[in-house]
Amino acid sequence: MTEEPRFDAAVYNSEGLLPAVIQQWDTGEVLMLAWMNKEALRRTLTEGRVTFWSRSRQEYWRKGDTSGHAQYVRSAALDCDNDTLLVKVDQVGVACHTGTRTCFDGRELDVVTMERSEG
Amino acid sequence: MTEEPRFDAAVYNSEGLLPAVIQQWDTGEVLMLAWMNKEALRRTLTEGRVTFWSRSRQEYWRKGDTSGHAQYVRSAALDCDNDTLLVKVDQVGVACHTGTRTCFDGRELDVVTMERSEG
Numbered sequence: 001m002t003e004e005p006r007f008d009a010a011v012y013n014s015e016g017l018l019p020a021v022i023q024q025w026d027t028g029e030v031l032m033l034a035w036m037n038k039e040a041l042r043r044t045l046t047e048g049r050v051t052f053w054s055r056s057r058q059e060y061w062r063k064g065d066t067s068g069h070a071q072y073v074r075s076a077a078l079d080c081d082n083d084t085l086l087v088k089v090d091q092v093g094v095a096c097h098t099g100t101r102t103c104f105d106g107r108e109l110d111v112v113t114m115e116r117s118e119g
Numbered sequence: 120m121t122e123e124p125r126f127d128a129a130v131y132n133s134e135g136l137l138p139a140v141i142q143q144w145d146t147g148e149v150l151m152l153a154w155m156n157k158e159a160l161r162r163t164l165t166e167g168r169v170t171f172w173s174r175s176r177q178e179y180w181r182k183g184d185t186s187g188h189a190q191y192v193r194s195a196a197l198d199c200d201n202d203t204l205l206v207k208v209d210q211v212g213v214a215c216h217t218g219t220r221t222c223f224d225g226r227e228l229d230v231v232t233m234e235r236s237e238g
Binding site: 006007019021023027028029030032033044045046047048049070072073074075076077078079080081084086090092096097098100103104105107108109110111112113114116 | 125126138140142146147148149151152163164165166167168189191192193194195196197198199200203205209211215216217219222223224226227228229230231232233235
């Protein structure tokens with residue numbers, strides 16, 4: 001008896017995609033979020049590098065093939081609803097096509113903070 | 120002249136939602152991913168606590184109101200495409216309704232890792 005691959009549990013949206021959060025494994029930086037279909041997920045889990053599905057170009061996009069900024073997979077987990085993936089990676093260079101380390105750098109919004117009163 | 124609120128730059132999907140990645144501000148743990156519409160984003164940025172839009176219940180869901188497991192906002196940023204939000208929070212208790220600290224705990228997939236040869 002072979003066990004079903006756990007990734008078969010993944011739940012995709014109406015476009016056949018699930019969001020993948022990409023995190024630098026050692027620093028904890030959230031680098032980016034992009035989308036995977038079932039085949040992109042399979043490649044990511046089996047090839048050692050992260051592959052997305054590009055919604056704008058409608059094609060597979062193995063991170064780093066053009067830019068050199070590859071993402072080497074360290075671990076991956078589905079969430080409790082099986083509809084979000086977290087991939088811990090070793091990021092070569094910068095994750096963002098704009099040249100920043102993460103896609104969130106320098107893009108902070110103003111927030112109102114509140115005193116934590118619980119817990 | 121007043122500056123437009125930066126959050127007006129946010130880009131929503133066809134359902135009027137954007138994914139929000141929630142990260143513990145000090146440990147870097149990725150706690151969960153959930154969805155916000157424009158009003159949930161406004162509340163999150165102005166009320167000091169994270170509010171989502173529940174797709175299953177079709178209602179606003181201020182994290183912790185039922186469970187006590189509130190998320191106090193420390194910072195928030197949009198990504199380079201303005202269609203993903205990263206919120207750094209101080210999480211009271213556990214983030215996951217199943218009782219685990221994050222929604223990804225204990226849900227790891229098997230991965231093949233590859234030697235990093237670049238960078």
